[in-house]
Amino acid sequence: MEITRHNFKQVIDQVSEAVDEASFLCIDGEFTGLNNGPAVHGFDTPQERYDKLRKGSLDFLFVQFGLCAFKYETEESRFVARPFNFYIFPRPLNRNAPDCRFLCQASSLHFLASQGMDFNKVFRDGIPYLSPVDEQQMRDTLDQKHATQQLNSPPFTSGTAHTSDSTRTIQVPAEHKDFIQQTLTRIQSFIDSDEDTIQLEPCNAYLRKLIYSTVKNKFSSSVYLETKVGEQNQHYFIEVSKANEELLKKRGEEKRQQELDELDDAVGMSKIIRMICQSGKLVIGHNMLLDVLHLLHKFSYPLPQEIDEFKSLVNCLFPRLLDTKLMASMHPFKELVSNTTLGDLEATLGKEPFKVPVIVFPEDFPAYETAQEHQAGYDAYITGRCFTIMANYLGKFKSQSKPVLPGSALLEPFVNKLYLMRVQDIPYINLTGEDLKPNRDHVFHVTFPKEWKSNDLYQLFRPFGPIYIAWIDDTSAFVAMSKKDQSDLAYKMLCEGVSYRVRRYGEHKEPLAPHGRKRPLSFPEAITPRNGEGKRLKVTSSDVGRRVSPVTQRCITTILEEAEDKPTTETGEEEEEEHLKEDGDEDKGDLKEEILAEKDNDSTQAQLFEEPQVW
């Protein structure tokens, strides 16, 4: 169901009902861009990744929000899906509302428009929203204004103002005296006439203001002025009606109510998000980290600096989250799913050994008989569809015949973990505990001249086996060794380089104190961090495996520069995102660019660049 500002009020109760009745809720967001900051890379820590997204992704606009409420009907053994597709746009509803400036990324807009996103509808008909902070501020302003009005009421009783606050005594500038005098004369004859209303000639705001002020002084409450807009919104003019104090009072109250209603309208989309939060239901998304960040930032409070505070905020607002991309990357699905992009996942889950449950749509909802990828409502629906299939598969796996619904212990390993894209050894952000701290003793921080490309790094490390490169910028990268037992040897051989510098990951993150040795020892003991950080770095790779279960431990297997993006085939989400070079170029700049892509709308990225056709 498409929802714009025009039908928002009519359907909000329907949304509320759907949320109340739902077994679980699926969400998806579409944005005007993905990132505008330093590149993410394969060895970001959760805090680093969070920082990059927080600083680089939140200035983009949330233009479409998909919500699909799934309700399980036990008797019929079927799901009822209610997908809502909200168009969102922060059009300032009145002059007190902030006029938002936001960022766009050319490739994202082109992709979404090509996929059928109707931006005209977004900009023209999008539902507005206010964060709680903005709402409170506008409410305070309005309260204050109404309080002042009450104080000065009844309106226009005093023709001349005495208090400094309400003084509106007007000195009419000489060149406008004639005009104002004519207007006053006209209104006087209107008052004496049988007419109910007259319209004054269109004039500019300054003259209108003069009219309002002088009429107020001269005629007090015997007339009522209202500014109206001419045809095609070309001109403003004043309409004058006869009035009395009672009528004016009533109009004043109507006006105040109207302003409160307008504020209520301005809150708009925020009501839907609050509804979801308050439901406490399981909220499911596919690769949902960016969606969660945007939802929090735009509809609740500015994101905190520390990831731990962010986790608390998420737990508070969305107590139960599940990311289907992570779920599909974990046991027992990872063995069966080669590509976890939403479209590919849906295709895979439509075949054996998976079974698709019955999902029906109520009458007023689209049955989505053709795919509408990257329409947020459709993607939310597909996410839920994938979830039900995987959840049921889990039950079958455990010889359980009933469908697996939220609340089942079988789902617990997947709950409250947000998929971390492209990080080599940390598959997710753990919302309800400490994040994984994998051993990175085999990872080096390397700096080098700007001219170096991937191949130079491969040459440098060639004696020690395959490597994986995570570019940081033009002159630095993390290099991880496939043969971990070669790490010490490699370090010993390379740490004295002239044109380049090789440092261990731990040493880079936690440099030796200034009074320490200038050149680090070539044994790992030498760089044991000196404080709590040590614990983090000492977790061994096998520890990770145990603690992560059932998540697979990712492994490093390649020596190709493409490995920057695609170290293993299991991280299929990147498949559609990559625009890798197959024609033998080695422009590291591109690779960084590729790594930037950080959302699930990624077949996207693949289409933004024509792949080279020749090698």
Added chain:
Amino acid sequence: MEITRHNFKQVIDQVSEAVDEASFLCIDGEFTGLNNGPAVHGFDTPQERYDKLRKGSLDFLFVQFGLCAFKYETEESRFVARPFNFYIFPRPLNRNAPDCRFLCQASSLHFLASQGMDFNKVFRDGIPYLSPVDEQQMRDTLDQKHATQQLNSPPFTSGTAHTSDSTRTIQVPAEHKDFIQQTLTRIQSFIDSDEDTIQLEPCNAYLRKLIYSTVKNKFSSSVYLETKVGEQNQHYFIEVSKANEELLKKRGEEKRQQELDELDDAVGMSKIIRMICQSGKLVIGHNMLLDVLHLLHKFSYPLPQEIDEFKSLVNCLFPRLLDTKLMASMHPFKELVSNTTLGDLEATLGKEPFKVPVIVFPEDFPAYETAQEHQAGYDAYITGRCFTIMANYLGKFKSQSKPVLPGSALLEPFVNKLYLMRVQDIPYINLTGEDLKPNRDHVFHVTFPKEWKSNDLYQLFRPFGPIYIAWIDDTSAFVAMSKKDQSDLAYKMLCEGVSYRVRRYGEHKEPLAPHGRKRPLSFPEAITPRNGEGKRLKVTSSDVGRRVSPVTQRCITTILEEAEDKPTTETGEEEEEEHLKEDGDEDKGDLKEEILAEKDNDSTQAQLFEEPQVW
């Protein structure tokens, strides 16, 4: 004529011809926003205004460019108008092209979409562009790449690479060995078969890279690989064809040519702008400062810091400019034109005493029988229409019967001056000389508590006559006195204020040296600036009048806070922009907001906010 990337190549010759034949060119731009920085105000100097626009307006995107070429046909005594409406969007054409991030302003997008701007067409079909700097960079990259390829040609002669530079030796990771072996076997049987091409199974970029590399090693030039995209752009797969060295060489050359053609396409819109610059023709716009800034910044070079350097750049690229908004504000038009917004100006110029010349459209062009305001092509046409009417009126004024065309001495007073919106005493930026330096001895810089509103300032200055307020921020404003002879007295009385501080304009701009007096003397002599600045401040108001002629000297006539926006009725452009309060509110925040509006698409602004209907 609508131009997108789809018909750009077909019509570019037609545009070129139209420009070559034109008597003059009219332009207009539409942007995704107007400003994102400190508010402009009525006492900005040209340098200050330039700084504000340069810093606050250029991150918005130029989404539509209107060009209307007017050609005068002497025999027929008529103009032929050729309006082109270009949709512009910097979609990255390939992976080497920058993926632009740009800013949008919610109110601007809502307004343009409501006026019928098709943003879907912009984002999907917009013509790309490259600045000369970006173009050069991409050209260098391509040249370098082609040079390397030449060096290594003929392709694939060496199955094993020896030089460090071209080394592409591949170690196939263990888990992919089977897959690669199967693929090689399949290609071998293909080579031995009668088939011309085969398609390999879709696989991810990493595996494709492995295939490319191993096939290159094994089969050298006997096969040709090409990556293709499956239906609905869902999957990439490799197509294998039989080949030989000659064919590969030819394909390589084709590829290089294709890349050069692609770069040429990417330059796109910049060609049109260069065409206009190179024509040296009179270029006409309506309130065109922002258009000129965007054109320079996006299609030539980043704007310099100093306004004088900016002027040199403009003179270089657009040697002759004319701003119809300024023209309409100058003698002899200002006496006849009450509102200079484009729509109102057109309406005024359609009536006596003006005469509309014959303007015809060639067949392939829209005749614009209905208004399409804020479509850039239409606005460019209307601008030209207004120009011809005003130019001919000048001739009639001088009893000249021939139409007045560019080159006529009658137009000289209007050439190379860019309208400066809302500045009280400097009507334009003078592109070919020094800017006006009006006397501002009657202007005060006032700081005060955040709680103050306009009314508090009116109260403060009430004993000294009407004032004009130009808000700077929450706690400061410039206040100009209408009765200039009261300035010294006002200063004397107010300079010792406790909760506020009043300083003369000159003193504010050029504070006394630290060793100077802390509290300035209350006589103007005391604050005579000590250096060259003095000259600037000493230009008297009557000097301005003489030097500006035929521009009217603006005057200050009001005491209303609306005066911030609308000190005189002659500056009609603001009429449609304002969203002033007529209901007695005094929120200075709004007024600042209003002042922000800084472009000619302003009926815009009026519609963004519903005017209060009640007072």
